[in-house]
Amino acid sequence: MMNEELIYGEIGRRIREAREENKLTQEDLGKLVGLTRTSITNIERGKQKIPIDSLYYFAKNLNVNVFSLLPNEGFLLSNVELPGNEEELQQFTPDVLNFAKKVYANSKKGEGES
Incomplete structure (x- = not known):
């Protein structure tokens, strides 16, 4: 599904940008949201799906609005x-x-x- 790949790729890109703005490593963010560094890497690359409830943990720990992580x-x-x-x-x-x-x-x- 091309749309699905685009959506998760864009979410991952937005998470990576917010993580970098907060000067967090992938490992740091993983600890904050309860995932491994490998999972964070895969999410940022759009290779791993992220449950909607997890988006709220990401947003909270990245100090961003959850909607800013979603493509419009x-x-x-x-x-x-x-x-x-x-x-x-x-x-x-x-x-x-x-x-x-x-x-x-x-x-x-x-x-x-x-």
């Missing part, structure tokens, strides 16, 4: 590529393109569930 819809839509010629797509407004990306992403998700 704009990030997810920016990674959706619509089929077609780039030149043709440029004629549409950003709102129309974002709507089309949502519809297209949902249709692709539905195909994977069959």
Whole structure:
């Protein structure tokens, strides 16, 4: 699932940035949230899923709002590529393109569930 990889990759990137801003090592953060350094490494690389309740521990120990660790819809839509010629797509407004990306992403998700 490409969206899932993007989501966990972006969460990991945001956790790493917050950890570095707090001048914590991966081992330090692991101790604070009850995980190993290896788990922190994997989370920061987007290779390990992180339960929602754990996000709150990360946010608390990194002194950030939990929502700052989550990618927004704009990030997810920016990674959706619509089929077609780039030149043709440029004629549409950003709102129309974002709507089309949502519809297209949902249709692709539905195909994977069959």
